[in-house]
Amino acid sequence: MKQTTGNTTRKGLTRSLDRRGTRSDMSPPVAQKQRPPKDPSVCDVCGSIYTAKTWRRNRALPANLINAAAWTICPACKQAKSGEYFGRVLVRGSNASSNLQAIRARIANVERRAEFTQPERRIVSSKWDGATLEVLTTSQKLAHRIARELQKAFGGRARYNWSDQDGALTAVWEA
Ligand SMILES: [Zn+2]
Known part of the structure; x- marks a missing residue:
């Protein structure tokens, strides 16, 4: 039962990623780079x-x-140097603001794990304005993972919105 739910979710996500992938003028943001570097x-x-x-x-x-x-x-x-980003996580809600420390620690932890296997996935910046924590990431996949992990750890609700312009993801997590 549990597995069925998981698969459905993953399929939904894969579908939306595929839809973006079919856009002929656009390769996935992080992969779309000039010539590959020399190996090694x-x-x-x-x-x-x-x-x-x-x-x-x-x-x-x-x-x-x-x-x-x-x-x-x-x-x-x-x-990271140019401040370019393809993922954005917005953290909101009263429960979120009272757990800000724990949330930030969790986000840092997600980044560390991603960085180990995929160094191209990074946090570009993280800003708290008193009501919303805005985290910018180099890849939409990292933003997606952060919002998903926050929901898993703290409850609340995450919503995802992919831009039709450049495939960037805005994930809003409210708790
Ligand atoms: Zn580097």
């Missing part, structure tokens, strides 16, 4: 390593390849 490459800023078409953090580069590696700046570092 090392990010000068965060130390992520690029090989076999993916950027990974905390991956050891074999000693014999260190001299062969090209130094570059990974897409996440470039994006």
Whole structure:
């Protein structure tokens, strides 16, 4: 029973992602970058390593390849520096504001876990204006995961809205 619910949710999400994927003028925001870097490459800023078409953090580069590696700046570092974002999480509600510390810790934790396997998913900024916590992320997937994790941990309700313009996601979590 539980599994059926899970599958339905995932299907709904996959559908909306696929719909965006069919737009011919647009590849997924994070993947849509110039030419791929040399394999292997090392990010000068965060130390992520690029090989076999993916950027990974905390991956050891074999000693014999260190001299062969090209130094570059990974897409996440470039994006984070320019303040560009494709995901936005808005945290609202009285329950949310009274648990702000715990919520922020949870968000940081979600980012840390994502960063380990997918260094291109980062938090660009996080701002609390007294009523709403606005978290900007480099990828819509990270924003989606944050809102989902918050709902799982603290209850409340998350809503997702993908922009037709650029595929950016705004997730609103209210508790
Ligand atoms: Zn980097």
